Amino acid sequence: MSIKGTDFTRREVLKLAAGAATAGFALPWTVGGAFAQPAAGTLRAGIAGFNVINILDPAKATLIPEFYVIYGAFNALLKFNAKMELVPDLAESFKVLNSTTLEFKLRRGVKFQDGSDFSADDVKFTIERVADEKTAAPNRSKVAAIQSIQIADPLTVRIVTKAPFAPLLNYLTNTRTGTQIVSRTSLNAMGEAAFGRKPVGTGPFIIKDWKSGESIELTAFPGAFSGAPKVGRVLCPLIAEESSGMTAILGNQVDLTSTAPFADIGSLEKRPEVKVLKQAGLNTRYIAVNNKKGPFSDVHFRRAVSMAFDREVLVKAVLFGEGVAIPGVLPPALWADPKPVWGEYVTFNPEKARAELAKSAFRAGTEATLLVWGSNWWRRMGEIVAGQANQVLGTKITLQATDFNTAYSRAKAGDYDAMVMGWLGFVDPDEYLGEIVGSKGFRNVHFYGSQKMDDLLERGRTEIDPVKRKAVYAEAERLVAEDLPVLPCFCSNIHNLLRPNVKGFVQLPYSNFADQFGTIELG
Amino acid sequence: MAAIAIDLAPAARRLGGMVLIAFLGAALVFFVMRAGHGDPALSALGDQATPEAIAAFRKLWGLDAPLIVQFWNWLSGALTGNFGKSMTVAGGVPIATLVGSRLPNTLFIGLYAMAIAVVISLVAGTVSALRHGRMIDSVATGLAVLGISMPDFWLSYVLVYALALGAGIFPSYGFISPAESLSGAFYSGFLPALAVAAPMAAAFTRMLRTALIETLYRDHVRVARSLGYSGAFIFLHYVFRNALIPYVTVIGLQVRYLLGGTVVVERIFGIPGIGALMVDAAFGRDYGLVQACALTFLVCVLIVNFLVDSLCAALNPRAT
Numbered sequence: 001m002s003i004k005g006t007d008f009t010r011r012e013v014l015k016l017a018a019g020a021a022t023a024g025f026a027l028p029w030t031v032g033g034a035f036a037q038p039a040a041g042t043l044r045a046g047i048a049g050f051n052v053i054n055i056l057d058p059a060k061a062t063l064i065p066e067f068y069v070i071y072g073a074f075n076a077l078l079k080f081n082a083k084m085e086l087v088p089d090l091a092e093s094f095k096v097l098n099s100t101t102l103e104f105k106l107r108r109g110v111k112f113q114d115g116s117d118f119s120a121d122d123v124k125f126t127i128e129r130v131a132d133e134k135t136a137a138p139n140r141s142k143v144a145a146i147q148s149i150q151i152a153d154p155l156t157v158r159i160v161t162k163a164p165f166a167p168l169l170n171y172l173t174n175t176r177t178g179t180q181i182v183s184r185t186s187l188n189a190m191g192e193a194a195f196g197r198k199p200v201g202t203g204p205f206i207i208k209d210w211k212s213g214e215s216i217e218l219t220a221f222p223g224a225f226s227g228a229p230k231v232g233r234v235l236c237p238l239i240a241e242e243s244s245g246m247t248a249i250l251g252n253q254v255d256l257t258s259t260a261p262f263a264d265i266g267s268l269e270k271r272p273e274v275k276v277l278k279q280a281g282l283n284t285r286y287i288a289v290n291n292k293k294g295p296f297s298d299v300h301f302r303r304a305v306s307m308a309f310d311r312e313v314l315v316k317a318v319l320f321g322e323g324v325a326i327p328g329v330l331p332p333a334l335w336a337d338p339k340p341v342w343g344e345y346v347t348f349n350p351e352k353a354r355a356e357l358a359k360s361a362f363r364a365g366t367e368a369t370l371l372v373w374g375s376n377w378w379r380r381m382g383e384i385v386a387g388q389a390n391q392v393l394g395t396k397i398t399l400q401a402t403d404f405n406t407a408y409s410r411a412k413a414g415d416y417d418a419m420v421m422g423w424l425g426f427v428d429p430d431e432y433l434g435e436i437v438g439s440k441g442f443r444n445v446h447f448y449g450s451q452k453m454d455d456l457l458e459r460g461r462t463e464i465d466p467v468k469r470k471a472v473y474a475e476a477e478r479l480v481a482e483d484l485p486v487l488p489c490f491c492s493n494i495h496n497l498l499r500p501n502v503k504g505f506v507q508l509p510y511s512n513f514a515d516q517f518g519t520i521e522l523g
Numbered sequence: 524m525a526a527i528a529i530d531l532a533p534a535a536r537r538l539g540g541m542v543l544i545a546f547l548g549a550a551l552v553f554f555v556m557r558a559g560h561g562d563p564a565l566s567a568l569g570d571q572a573t574p575e576a577i578a579a580f581r582k583l584w585g586l587d588a589p590l591i592v593q594f595w596n597w598l599s600g601a602l603t604g605n606f607g608k609s610m611t612v613a614g615g616v617p618i619a620t621l622v623g624s625r626l627p628n629t630l631f632i633g634l635y636a637m638a639i640a641v642v643i644s645l646v647a648g649t650v651s652a653l654r655h656g657r658m659i660d661s662v663a664t665g666l667a668v669l670g671i672s673m674p675d676f677w678l679s680y681v682l683v684y685a686l687a688l689g690a691g692i693f694p695s696y697g698f699i700s701p702a703e704s705l706s707g708a709f710y711s712g713f714l715p716a717l718a719v720a721a722p723m724a725a726a727f728t729r730m731l732r733t734a735l736i737e738t739l740y741r742d743h744v745r746v747a748r749s750l751g752y753s754g755a756f757i758f759l760h761y762v763f764r765n766a767l768i769p770y771v772t773v774i775g776l777q778v779r780y781l782l783g784g785t786v787v788v789e790r791i792f793g794i795p796g797i798g799a800l801m802v803d804a805a806f807g808r809d810y811g812l813v814q815a816c817a818l819t820f821l822v823c824v825l826i827v828n829f830l831v832d833s834l835c836a837a838l839n840p841r842a843t
Contacts, residue, residue: 051790052803054567054614062569136576138569193615212613212621213803214795237697240790240799244696247683248793251695403806405561408570442571 041232043502043520045513046254048245049375051213051238057196058180059130059137064425064511067176068258069216069236072514073113074180074201075226077104077123077172079515080427082506084335086169090118090181090202090225099164099464100147106155110225112183113206120157124149125184127159139178141435141442142171145461164462166469170428175510177427204229204518214238218517229518230504236514242375249274249497255522256502258513260495262322262377274497277507280324280333281494283424284432287370287385287487292447294417295368295395300360302484303345307353308392309385311346315490318381323492328477329432331491333509335466341474343481346488350392357393364394371400371407371419381489382420411445421486424494425510429473430461437476437485448485541825545818549601552817553594556810563808566611584610597814606815611807612800618815622797626819629789629796631701633781635712636719641774643724648731648770653758655736663728670725675784679718679791686714698794715792719785723777730773734766741765768835775831779824 047053050065058070079089088094091104110118127149130137145165150158161168171177186200198207204226205218218234237254239245245257246264250273260268260276269276287305289296296302311325324332327346344352357363372382379401386397397418410416423443426432435441438457439449456476463469480488494511504519506512563586564577572580581587585596600607606618613621651663687695693714699707738744739762747757786798801816803809 051799052612052807054611054807060568062567062571133573133575134579136568136572136579138571140573141571196614197616211624211795212609212616213800237793239696239793240803243680244791244793247680247688248696251683251687251691253694253696403561405565405806405808406559409560409562409565412565412570 041522043231043234043256043517043522044254045234045236045256045517046239046245046248046258047216047236047513048239048248048257049242049259051240053210053212053216053238055196056199056207056210057192058178058182058199058201059126059135059139060196061178062138064176065238065258067425068511068513069207069218070180070199070201070514071174071203071512072205072218072234072517073199073203073207074174074182075203076174076177076180078169079174080508080510082508084333084427084509086173089174090123094169096464097158100161102159102168103152104157104159106157107225108155110202111223112186112200112202113221113223114183114186114200115223116183116185118181118183118202119154120151121154122181122184123157124151125187126181127179129182130178137178139171139176142167142177143179164464166461166464167428167430173427174515175427175512176425203515205234205514218514224518226518230521231517234514234517246497249499252499255499256505256520257497258511260497262319262492265322265493265495266320268497273500275500275502277496277498277505278322278493279507279509280331281424281492282331282333282426282510283422283491283494284326284329284331284436285381285420285422285489285492286329287382287418287489288411288421288446289418289484289486290411290414290416290447291485292414295360295362295366296417298360298362299483300356301362301366302487304353304357304360304393305385305389305395305397306345306484306487307347307349307356309388310348311489312348313388314381314384317384318377319490319492322495323490325490326488328480328488329436329486330429330473330477331432333491334427334429334432335470341478341481343478345484346481353392362395365396367396367398368417369400370397371402371410371416373402373404373407373420378420385420385487385489408445414447418487427510429469430457433457433473433476433480434461437480444485446485448483450479450483450485453479453483453485537829541829544825545821548821549598549814549818550594552814553597553810554590556805556808556813557590557593561808563610563810566807566809567614597811601815601818607811609804609812610809612803612809612812618812621800621812622815622819625795625797625800627702628698628700628794629782629785629798630823631708632712632716632719632785632788632794632796633778635709635716636723636785637774637778637781639716639720640723640727640777643720644727644731647724647728648735649763651728652732652735652739655732660732664732667725667728670721670728673721675718675722676787676791678721679715679788682714682718683791696793698792700795712794715785715788715794718788718791719781723781726777727770727773731766731770734769735762738762738765772831772835775827775835778827778831782820782823 047065047068053066055061056066056070058074061067061070075089077089077091078086081087090107092107093105095103097103106120112118127143129135130139131143131146145161146159147162148160152158172179174180183200187195204221204224206221208219209217215238216236220229220232222228239248242259242261246260248254249257268274289302291297315323315325327340327342370382370386372379382399386399389395389397407419411419434457435443437444437448437453439454456472460469460472463472496507501523503521503523505516564580568576568580609616609618647663651660654660683695687693694711699711701708744761747761785796789796789799797816804812
């Protein structure tokens with residue numbers, strides 16, 4: 001190869017490099033894709049903090065961002081209004097016939113997005129499908145109490161449970177319950193796999209296009225019973241980082257976000273180009289502990305650690321004030337939440353904590369591992385709890401950072417001491433208490449079992465009278481604060497960011513999203 | 524011309540080596556992923572899945588077979604270009620489709636960043652070498668130190684705040700794929716490419732500056748000066764050309780880290796690239812997808828290595 005040749009190539013390379021770097025500015029760019037300036041009537045609704053949506057079949061969905069989208073493509077029999085009261089959705093009305101039978105009168109003239117008619121048969125099909133073991137529905141337990149579903153006429157359906165089952169109405173709402181009504185004909189025609197990518201519901205938006213890990217495009221369903229949507233098209237970019245969701249809306253790349261970072265709420269509230277919606281959320285955050293082995297199997301040790309950290313500090317340092325400390329598992333925003341009773345074991349008190357440790361079989365110097373995962377604030381939560389406990393008690397709790405799948409798999413296998421943990425979007429107290437601290441609860445990865453607790457939870461499930469039910473859960477919460485199967489920490493606020501021209505989005509405490517798209521107007 | 528008539532045996536050996544490394548890499552990723560904690564069934568079915576549902580899921584995806592059988596199934600598929608379907612990240616979408624749609628975006632940002640880094644370093648390195656010891660040199664060298672020390676995620680946010688939200692020149696989020704619009708990709712990809720380019724530009728600048736200064740004081744340059752050649756002529760023909768060899772070598776070394784380096788920036792700017800895909804796949808225990816992404820990275824790095832070695836050999840025949 002000659003020197004001349006090299007020379008020539010080098011210059012070419014330089015020219016190309018310089019050209020490439022400047023081309024973006026020199027050429028007029030044509031914009032397209034999810035981030036272009038949208039056509040009029042396109043809502044850009046960023047799903048922030050998540051970028052995996054795996055399936056959009058309500059019966060099979062598990063992740064909150066999956067439900068964010070499902071809410072807008074489907075309806076359930078019932079839904080919640082802004083005051084979190086049950087109101088009709090696909091059911092026009094419902095009656096309690098007796099303690100085990102509910103009768104739903106269905107809305108007349110409802111069409112699915114494929115044009116077929118909605119009827120009682122679809123309700124029966126949907127719920128039986130969730131209950132069927134073969135479906136492997138994550139929400140199967142929510143409908144397992146149902147004995148039969150009877151079609152009285154095409155617009156009347158009766159749901160009979162084996163025993164009185166108080167949570168049932170909440171489980172038939174358009175929330176994370178998986179009971180959103182699917183079209184029997186579409187599902188059978190398309191097959192399950194295809195339906196999971198392009199499902200057919202009765203909601204105001206049709207899932208038109210889905211680029212895995214990138215974005216979902218929805219198009220208006222003018223024939224929706226809830227009325228034709230005011231925007232014709234919705235683009236939902238999947239934004240992996242919450243902070244990127246914030247910069248996206250500040251830079252006018254999206255009109256609405258599903259979440260916002262706790263640390264930035266204060267400064268965002270001062271900015272005119274974005275509106276912050278917030279309220280106490282339906283979620284619960286705690287330190288899950290292994291009640292079967294290791295130091296946390298000793299109730300005195302659990303109590304000592306619980307008294308050794310200050311929940312108010314967590315709210316300030318982890319949530320930047322965007323939440324409240326809780327003495328139990330239930331979020332204050334839930335209807336059944338009692339006035340929180342701050343028992344002594346859930347109140348920060350270093351002296352009592354040390355005295356409690358003295359009663360335990362474990363002493364200062366005891367080693368334990370606290371698993372942390374997820375975004376920064378989960379890690380900070382673990383750091384503060386471990387740091388304060390070590391300072392007050394002289395224990396040696398160390399953090400181990402991992403991802404959720406690893407942490408939860410280890411917890412399920414009993415291979416852990418403690419981990420930061422939490423759930424969001426549940427609407428019934430049994431979803432919190434029953435599943436987290438009930439001996440058969442599938443979120444009970446703590447190996448905690450108490451006959452007294454199980455009896456209370458059973459009463460909570462079968463007690464139809466809401467006032468009496470509330471009293472039962474108040475008692476269960478007191479037992480949580482005594483036994484400390486988990487160490488309660490806090491509930492966080494939920495946030496949506498909106499551009500000022502977005503009108504008609506109503507935020508609900510269970511972290512809703514696309515269910516409001518039908519009423520959104522872009523001013 | 525002699526270089527063309529080379530013996531083909533070394534090239535074949537090299538190719539064989541690459542295939543062997545790709546195979547070993549794939550096997551390593553396969554067994555390490557499965558040796559760790561975690562379960563794709565948890566990602567796909569949620570925490571409420573019954574043992575029966577988990578068993579059905581494992582059977583469906585062939586996870587119930589012995590590991591070595593699973594590896595053979597994967598390998599025999601991969602050899603025919605069939606990488607299977609995504610389990611937990613993009614339920615049912617063919618993995619080849621996912622990787623195929625993502626790879627161009629990552630390559631684009633990587634090459635774009637490389638181009639920016641080369642341009643910046645050529646200017647900054649040359650200027651600071653010619654004016655070394657003066658104010659402008661101190662500024663350029665200081666900036667280079669800053670560039671090397673700044674973490675890319677931090678720099679990304681600084682760039683977004685300054686150039687997108689502040690000056691309003693660039694979009695604060697989102698990426699237009701080069702397949703959709705090339706100019707749009709250059710525009711929307713500028714900030715992420717700059718974030719990736721900054722530490723590289725700094726490293727290249729320092730390298731070029733040192734090499735140029737060293738060459739400036741060599742005997743042949745002094746002789747050229749004494750013969751009365753013009754400064755520009757000497758610089759271009761005797762200094763710059765000689766300094767180019769270490770410079771290109773350093774660029775070659777950096778290219779190998781480029782693909783991995785874009786992962787964080789892809790997440791921050793929402794670029795649907797292969798790095799972000801692999802992270803999602805790893806979190807979701809989408810084994811086949813992790814496997815395919817890792818193999819893609821591996822093959823890219825092997826190809827780049829090969830190209831860099833060939834280029835260096837061409838620039839400096841004495842080395843071979």
